[in-house]
Amino acid sequence: MNVSAADNFRVMLYDASFPPYFFDKEDPRTGIVKDLFSAFGKETGDTFEYVRVPFKRALHQFDSGQIDIEPMSNPAWRGDSAVLGEYSIPMGVSELIVLFNADKYLPIESPKDLTGRTIGVVMGYYYPSFAPYFEDGSIKPHVLPSDAKLIQLLEAGRLDQAIMNKDFALYQIKEKRLHGKLKLSRPCSALDMMVRFHPSKKDAIPRFNKAIRKLLDDGTIKRIYDQYR
Known part of the structure; x- marks a missing residue:
């Protein structure tokens, strides 16, 4: 873990519930997204602040740099965005x-x-x-x-x-x-799911890729998905 390179990221979650990926703010259940990012943080040293706003506003805030990360995305979904973003390696489908x-x-x-x-x-x-x-x-x-x-x-x-x-x-x-x-x-x-970063945060991608590879290889990501299936 390279703590000296760690950062705090603003991660979009939207204001609605979309289980099993994420739940309402008041719901004690974490969901796949928070569980994955908790695992990433243990590997990278990064911390995460979850931003809950309506879907369209979340995408606008990503374009404007107010949000750093879309947690699960694919370039095929965001080709019309003002800011295309930079992507990690796939972590799921x-x-x-x-x-x-x-x-x-x-x-x-x-x-x-x-x-x-x-x-x-x-x-x-x-x-x-x-x-x-x-x-x-x-x-x-x-x-x-x-x-x-x-x-x-x-x-x-x-x-x-x-x-x-x-x-x-x-x-x-x-x-x-x-x-x-x-x-x-x-x-x-089926589309690969990746972490989408605002270009201003693209320097973090190599350490996230390293974490994703490790968590795929040791079965952590599969276990996270499986507990909600």
Whole structure:
């Protein structure tokens, strides 16, 4: 650990809850993001201050340098940002799945298999593999304000299927005891998850990369993810 190079970083978390990655401010549970950064800090000597603001404001504060780190990101998500950022090596994978009301389950190999259906999506999210089908109208997006609202409508039978993060879906099924009521598709896409740094903090990337390699090799990162699955 090179404590002389350590820094305090402002890390975006948003003001909403997105379990198992992070929970509400008042919730005693830590979540994957805080657990990962706690492990990183033990290796790098860095400390972290979590900034909870709405999603769009968080991205603006990153662009302006008020936030130093987006904890889990990929360049494919931020290509239109004013400040692209600098990235660590991958530490995990974010998989998108289609979550079905079990009565409406359809085995799918590609988005094309959902032609003619309406599918729940979250406002402001981009779904690359589905975008062409939304644009030509062969699949109709039903736009909702949050992933939690997608779960609520699926559970109530008011929505047949929705696109969402696999870890979020599995956590909701586990916590709400929805086994048998909701069913996951095979992953539709997968993106490497990396730490996104504001360019002013890019000197920290080598020590974070070293920490990530160690924590991947010794199984720490896998154990963190597994405790929420």
